[in-house]
Amino acid sequence: MEKYKHSYGAEQIQVLEGLEAVRKRPGMYIGSVSIRGLHHLVYEIVDNSVDEALAGNCKNIHITIEKGNIICVEDDGRGIPVDIHPKTGISAAETVYTKLHAGGKFGGDSGYKVSGGLHGVGASVVNALSDWVEVTIQRDGGLYQMKFERGKTIQKLTRIGDSQNTGTKVRFYADGSIFETLEYDFEVLEDRFREMAFLTKGLRIIVEDQRIEQEKKSEFCFEGGLISFVEYLNKNKENIHPKPIYIEKMGDFPVEIAIQYTTSYSENIYSFVNNINTIEGGTHLEGFKRSLTKVFNDYAKSKNILKEKDSNLQGEDIREGITAVISVKVKEPQFEGQTKTKLGNSEISGIVFSIMNEALSNFLEENPSVAKAILEKCISASRAREAARKARELVRRKNALETTTLPGKLADCSSKEPEECEVYIVEGDSAGGSAKQGRDRKFQAILPLWGKMLNVEKSRADKIYNNEKLQPVILAVGAGIGNDFDITKIRYGKIIIMADADVDGAHIRTLLLTFFYRYMRPLVENGNIYLAQPPLYKLSKKGMKDIYCYSDEEMNEKLDEIGREGIGIQRYKGLGEMNPEQLWDTTMNPETRILIKVKVEDAIKADEIFTILMGDEIEPRREFIEANAKYVKNLDI
């Protein structure tokens, strides 16, 4: 590409549109004006510094949330160019901050700037959506500064002193009339910047929160890059080989891959294009999977681990227990899919495929004991898959004989329109009984659960199919399981878990959430899973309608309002204590109930949580539960 040849400067920055458009329709540029959009502003500014690092000119980036929710991003790159743009007559730096899409290649000559999607919209969008922005640049022996308010220049770039250093510092305060909230979530930013540091070997990123008494500060710098990333992802799992397999190939389309197998049964593959998490996958992921299947099968056949007559291992067998990160850089990425996080460039599939083929087959030849350990695992996965298929057929046949495919204990609703139907999954027969009587049978179905609990994190699909507790859930949802799951077949638009607000309730909730996440993930991604929120207290007083409270704070507020004299307080220990009418009023009536929608925003976080909560290692679980009494918060529910 040309970018390697010419020197950059003011003239390369194109001038396109005004910033008013951004303020009118912020969602078009940053997705939303919720906290996500707010965080996006920070990512935009940091992305520019990371690009400078990718170009080899910056080693440190320091991000601070200052008191009052002011963001400061400082880097030690070359500094944004300060020379005057020949067409606009203003400095390159000001152009970058005031003209939309200025600097299609802004951010140095890394050349892998993102087009499409929400990323790469640039500094001008942050400026447009900020109450004020202040940019300080050290470059060419000078110290320069410029200031903006709501996208308008109020101080042009001015030399305010001398400096022998280089770098860029951006401070901004987002516009409170645009965003729903200005309160940044430190943990979310921290997770994103840890990820950024993993993806950019050797780059040091410091994130700091000064808003609170007890300041928080995290420093990320990983010489191991993706190797460190995979080790981090597997920190609570048991590995079957000590060091991740690492593949790196520079060139026109740089490819970097790290792989490590664990004893778990789930597949954890994260893919990135130009440092953006491609949640929907795409051609790079496809090339990776194709190669993984081919190389392991070829190796197994050539070493007679699989006999000539044996059928090939399937892709899913070879991906059981894998943790992998794939990072590619593409100059003109095409992003597709619902959330624009699916790579479309067809040439990338073949590139990743051939790089992987060569490197992975060499690795297996050179590390026969690792190859053997992985293949043993794949072969037992393949046997389990076969057993699961038989179990599934058995279930189908059995049900065919029983004339109905629905579980016996399900009290179904009369409507057959999935969009309006909901199923309450209730632990225990007594609460199930009240729910059956209290519901609106037109659109509400009740499925009481009984039987022995199974830890899905420690079981393969065949066991799950045969489990007496989960089988009714699979049948009631009606859309299959695992790779066969088909969300278009679901029988209910809302699947509502209703459990007590105690330890046992938390256990069943966790079990079911893990199950849905691992085996019916589209339901979680699509937002079909809900948690019912039963009240904790009932306040009653003569001549007053009963008041239900869903938290301690709410109860205290209500008590302050109505006074504490002559009030009866009932604490509900379980759903079973409510009669059908009360259960309807408090927990099931769509007009008055509180439902919590389960949404997993971050797959890495979700995997970590489920591994900790349901996995083998006891110590991290204890620590985690102590640190997150309300773990649901971390699921972004």
Ligand code: 0RA
């Ligand atoms: C040199 C040239 C160009 C940008 C930068 C340095 C630069 C930008 C930023 C933004 C944050 N920190 C930074 N550090 C350096 C422009 C090159 C081009 O337009 O391609």
